[in-house]
Amino acid sequence: MYKSFRVKNFRCFKDLQINDLGRVNLIAGKNNTGKTALLEAMYLHTGNRDVKTLLRTDRAAHSLFARDSVSRDPDLVSADIGGWPIVFRDFNIADEIDLTADTVPMQQSLFGLNETTSVKLSVKSSESEDYVVALDHFNVEDFDLLKSAAILEIDAEYDRQPTLLLYVQGKVRASRLRNSSLYSSEFVFAMERISSRRLASLYSRVRQSNRKIWFIETLRVVEPRISDVDLLFVDGRLVLSADIGLSQLLPFTSLGDGTNRFASVILAMSNLAHGVIFVDEIEIGLHHTIQQEAWKTIGDLAQELNVQVFATTHSLEFVQAAYDAFSEGNRLDQFRYHRLDHHPEFGDIEVVTYNESGIEAAMTTNWEIRG
Amino acid sequence: MTSRIPEAGVRIPADVTRIVVLEGPEDKTFFSALAEQLGINDQLHFITCNGKDCLGSTLENILNDGNFHGIQQIGIICDNDFPDSRDGRGALETVQDEIDEANNAIDESLKTTRKLPRPRKPRETEGTKPKVSVLLLPDDHRDGMLENLVLDAIGEDNITNCVDAYYACLESQAQVKLQKAREPRSRLSVYISGKIVDKTYATNDDSRRWFLTQAVDMKWWKDEKMWDKPQFKPAKAFLRQLLKP
Numbered sequence: 001m002y003k004s005f006r007v008k009n010f011r012c013f014k015d016l017q018i019n020d021l022g023r024v025n026l027i028a029g030k031n032n033t034g035k036t037a038l039l040e041a042m043y044l045h046t047g048n049r050d051v052k053t054l055l056r057t058d059r060a061a062h063s064l065f066a067r068d069s070v071s072r073d074p075d076l077v078s079a080d081i082g083g084w085p086i087v088f089r090d091f092n093i094a095d096e097i098d099l100t101a102d103t104v105p106m107q108q109s110l111f112g113l114n115e116t117t118s119v120k121l122s123v124k125s126s127e128s129e130d131y132v133v134a135l136d137h138f139n140v141e142d143f144d145l146l147k148s149a150a151i152l153e154i155d156a157e158y159d160r161q162p163t164l165l166l167y168v169q170g171k172v173r174a175s176r177l178r179n180s181s182l183y184s185s186e187f188v189f190a191m192e193r194i195s196s197r198r199l200a201s202l203y204s205r206v207r208q209s210n211r212k213i214w215f216i217e218t219l220r221v222v223e224p225r226i227s228d229v230d231l232l233f234v235d236g237r238l239v240l241s242a243d244i245g246l247s248q249l250l251p252f253t254s255l256g257d258g259t260n261r262f263a264s265v266i267l268a269m270s271n272l273a274h275g276v277i278f279v280d281e282i283e284i285g286l287h288h289t290i291q292q293e294a295w296k297t298i299g300d301l302a303q304e305l306n307v308q309v310f311a312t313t314h315s316l317e318f319v320q321a322a323y324d325a326f327s328e329g330n331r332l333d334q335f336r337y338h339r340l341d342h343h344p345e346f347g348d349i350e351v352v353t354y355n356e357s358g359i360e361a362a363m364t365t366n367w368e369i370r371g
Numbered sequence: 372m373t374s375r376i377p378e379a380g381v382r383i384p385a386d387v388t389r390i391v392v393l394e395g396p397e398d399k400t401f402f403s404a405l406a407e408q409l410g411i412n413d414q415l416h417f418i419t420c421n422g423k424d425c426l427g428s429t430l431e432n433i434l435n436d437g438n439f440h441g442i443q444q445i446g447i448i449c450d451n452d453f454p455d456s457r458d459g460r461g462a463l464e465t466v467q468d469e470i471d472e473a474n475n476a477i478d479e480s481l482k483t484t485r486k487l488p489r490p491r492k493p494r495e496t497e498g499t500k501p502k503v504s505v506l507l508l509p510d511d512h513r514d515g516m517l518e519n520l521v522l523d524a525i526g527e528d529n530i531t532n533c534v535d536a537y538y539a540c541l542e543s544q545a546q547v548k549l550q551k552a553r554e555p556r557s558r559l560s561v562y563i564s565g566k567i568v569d570k571t572y573a574t575n576d577d578s579r580r581w582f583l584t585q586a587v588d589m590k591w592w593k594d595e596k597m598w599d600k601p602q603f604k605p606a607k608a609f610l611r612q613l614l615k616p
Contacts, residue, residue, distance in 0.1 A: 357431065
């Protein structure tokens with residue numbers, strides 16, 4: 001479990017240290033203070049090497065990062081970002097990105113000691129001796145292409161070998177290396193739904209562990225009409241579908257955003273025992289009347305399965321609902337609220353962490369805490 | 372399960388550099404009216420904490436606020452009304468305790484960059500950024516509250532003599548056991564009632580004004596140049612002091 005996290009030279013962060021992390025962490029702040037970037041940095045630190053997450057520059061422009069349909073190369077991701085500098089603060093690739101965390105063991109974690117773990121990202125210079133060796137991983141034979149290539153190395157202390165990402169003419173390819181991870185993790189994006197295939201896969205494991213009834217009852221928090229769920233074979237693939245009292249089961253993709261996102265979060269958490277989930281703009285699609293119950297469910301699941309939660313929000317209602325849910329359950333100690341602020345003097349981002357006392361003082365006096 | 376819908380919250384605007392923390396809405400109305408008289412109302416931001424017991428929470432909120440780094444001065448105004456509470460400690464000690472409580476309550480990670488200094492004496496600023504000072508009401512030495520200060524400023528006139536006689540009557544004829552802590556507010560209300568029925572002064576609007584917060588808008592308050600009374604000088608000096616660099 002993460003206790004603290006430090007991110008240097010990544011996206012908008014010069015040097016940000018966030019301490020006193022709880023089991024459930026809600027992160028707020030004005031636009032462009034780095035809420036999503038912080039989640040991305042931590043997601044990388046867990047060991048996930050999802051190229052799409054690393055390179056995302058515009059969440060709405062999802063098509064930019066879709067799998068390349070021309071080459072049919074599953075490892076090739078289109079990324080019209082102009083190269084690796086976009087990932088570094090102020091395009092400064094001369095300094096490495098340093099992601100360092102203090103962790104305490106989660107049961108069954110690969111690394112069971114209280115320790116400090118670093119993940120470093122650096123751009124390999126074409127002048128460096130091992131550049132050509134690194135290129136060998138990608139099997140690129142077109143030397144003209146290689147002239148404009150750039151390699152990003154992700155070197156984690158817990159990994160046997162660094163991950164290499166090759167950027168060449170708007171395409172990114174990851175080296176096919178077998179990597180370890182610090183924690184299993186999942187990222188639920190703000191602007192895109194989890195895929196139908198992924199939803200079915202996550203549900204399969206919930207079904208396998210005999211938690212179908214639990215899943216249905218949990219989903220009723222957001223959609224009380226759901227009486228059953230099942231995997232149906234539709235157009236050659238399994239699709240998670242729900243019985244909401246219509247003449248046929250309805251695919252989840254046809255249900256509302258709130259139901260889909262809540263189902264995604266719940267299913268992902270159910271499959272993440274001793275892991276970490278990142279949810280961007282967690283409030284999307286959830287009506288205010290069910291937000292407290294949604295938090296209660298997330299809190300229960302986080303505790304039961306030992307999952308650490310990091311979520312961003314802009315919603316004061318959602319913060320209030322979280323406070324109500326955790327204080328009512330007498331477990332405010334598990335909840336932390338962090339706000340990212342632009343520091344006017346240092347020209348950097350500063351984090352303000354509200355501990356139990358802070359969130360209680362703010363909520364009971366109706367103090368504006370979103371910045 | 373019900374969900375509370377939060378109202379627009381208390382906030383410190385980004386351009387605020389001077390904050391006045393007061394115990395209640397009456398204090399806020401009075402001191403913002405005084406600041407208006409001085410022409411400095413737009414340079415001060417008034418926040419109420421609903422009693423000294425909640426001062427610590429309010430200061431904790433200020434310490435955690437996104438605009439904390441912009442604050443240069445904080446003035447705390449509170450009544451000197453309970454010497455017997457907190458093991459006999461006075462209002463200044465209570466404020467000092469609440470400041471300590473707020474400093475200790477914030478998250479460990481913030482303690483190196485966010486701290487409020489502890490004023491050692493009333494009306495003297497302490498610290499650098501932010502500076503903190505305390506004004507006790509009615510003054511540094513007497514037990515009481517804002518209403519005592521206003522009663523002092525009113526002084527002695529025909530109506531106050533009647534008010535005195537009324538309270539004496541309450542005690543002697545009606546056998547009412549007067550609660551000293553509530554007396555100043557009650558006396559001032561009775562005094563204002565006398566002003567409401569005074570044909571010489573009262574306007575139609577004044578007939579609906581019963582409390583101190585409303586008195587500052589009444590005709591007699593203006594006619595008798597209440598804001599110019601010497602009893603308000605320390606309060607004026609305190610507000611002006613908050614504007615110093």
